[in-house]
Amino acid sequence: MAAMRACDRVLSGTRPVTVREELGELTAAAEPDLMPDWYGDGPVAGLEERVAGLLGAEAAVFFPSGTMAQQVAIRYGAEVTGRDTVALHPLGHQEVHERRAYADLTGLRSVHPTTARRNPTAAELVALGEPVGTVVFELPLRDAGFVLPTWPELSDACTVARRTGARVHFDGARIWESTPYLNRALPEIAGLADSTYVSFYKTLGGLSGAALAGTTALAAYARTWRHRYGGQIFQQWPAVLAAHSGLDRELPRIPQYVRHARVVAAALAELPGAVVYPEPPHTNQFRLWLPYPAARLNEAALALAEEEKVWFAAGWQDTGIPGQAMAEIVAHAPSLDWSARDVTETGLRLLDRVQR
Structure with missing residues (x-):
């Protein structure tokens, strides 16, 4: 989480926030006279x-x-x-x-x-x-x-x-x-x-x-x-305020996330040995398989984040096929400025680290 938070660019997911930052967002979302x-x-x-x-x-x-x-x-x-x-x-x-x-x-x-x-x-x-x-x-x-x-x-x-x-x-x-x-x-x-x-x-x-x-x-x-x-x-007002903020901020943008997920998925499918499912994605989330063990992919993703300040994807899990791992990819606000070329080139740099 610390490595992801320090990244300048995030392909999959959203950058973690601190408790203080979260409290600031809740305060901004509350009407002045709102009672718990x-x-x-x-x-x-x-x-x-x-x-x-x-x-x-x-x-x-x-x-x-x-x-x-x-x-x-x-x-x-x-x-x-x-x-x-x-x-x-x-x-x-x-x-x-x-x-x-x-x-x-x-x-x-x-x-x-x-x-x-x-x-x-x-x-x-x-x-x-x-x-x-x-x-x-x-x-x-x-x-x-x-x-x-x-x-x-x-x-x-x-x-x-x-x-x-x-x-x-x-x-x-x-x-x-x-x-x-x-x-x-x-x-x-x-x-x-x-x-x-x-x-x-x-x-x-x-x-x-x-x-x-x-x-x-x-x-x-x-x-x-x-x-x-x-x-x-x-009292559940913190969760309620955060829910209102999400509905205000994210709900109108979801169609854009879904469209961009198709761009990201098509670019990832260009990586050697990659499998994307479903292709094209049905929502802003989909699965990516790469022909490497999960531990090596997770290590490479962390190294990429720490050295280049670029977050690719985490949470790689081994599958039933030896030497193949899967991760869930989430196209969200931070990924919207990634072009297809950005996605493929970053993926190739990740694989280069895996193969070292």
């Missing part, structure tokens, strides 16, 4: 209204974490349908990053409509052969490479899910950057689902926090279970 929230009123209620408006929903409820919000959404689906089964992707956030909380805390069971590296199709939902309470679509499916269905594919799958009597839930932690590929506005996308979860720190750069949007009935249920899960926190 008290167990969910004031600033929290204001953010909830804003998110409901952005998504075209009747109501939205602020949660301290997306894991909590998604548990509540899936629990609600089970209770209103009387079905204790949820349709999930095995690479979905609930399975990979939430420690299967829906099962261990709520007692629900899951079925996997598909193991393909994409969201389920309408035909796969028809073929499930058993009733489910909720069908979850992760937009985009992060651990498959930030991939999205087409608009017709998503619309058809949601229609079929509803015909079977299931609710549709969107894991929309990154739904903000899904609009260019789907070529639809946020209210139209969220309108396909019965509930949508959004994150305020992924892409928007907030401190923490999430929201669950849907009907007023869902919101009332969500507030009850948020309290029971321990999410009725005394």
Whole structure:
């Protein structure tokens, strides 16, 4: 983090900030007479209204974490349908990053409509052969490479899910950057689902926090279970202010990030042995594979940062193929001034260090 912070140029991600800098941004975002929230009123209620408006929903409820919000959404689906089964992707956030909380805390069971590296199709939902309470679509499916269905594919799958009597839930932690590929506005996308979860720190750069949007009935249920899960926190105004700042600053720029990600991806694909997926990217995030061990790539990236003050990409992980590593690339504000030539030339300098 220290090396990245000291860099003059950043290709993937955003430069880390200090606590003092973060506090300065929060102070600038606060209205002079704004008072702290008290167990969910004031600033929290204001953010909830804003998110409901952005998504075209009747109501939205602020949660301290997306894991909590998604548990509540899936629990609600089970209770209103009387079905204790949820349709999930095995690479979905609930399975990979939430420690299967829906099962261990709520007692629900899951079925996997598909193991393909994409969201389920309408035909796969028809073929499930058993009733489910909720069908979850992760937009985009992060651990498959930030991939999205087409608009017709998503619309058809949601229609079929509803015909079977299931609710549709969107894991929309990154739904903000899904609009260019789907070529639809946020209210139209969220309108396909019965509930949508959004994150305020992924892409928007907030401190923490999430929201669950849907009907007023869902919101009332969500507030009850948020309290029971321990999410009725005394004051959350720092996260709320940061969320507003992210919506003000980043949301309008996301289409530009997505367009630039395609430029970056095409340039990276020119590197010897490189594989980019998906190509072109569906959002402003995608995956890059290079034919070297992760440790050597991480060492080379750090050396490049320390010696040239240029940040390429970090977090390289070894894959199942010996000698090949993968990193997630995020096109954000700092990368916008990188030309395709800049990207390729920097990548070649990185590989030169790897091969020394």
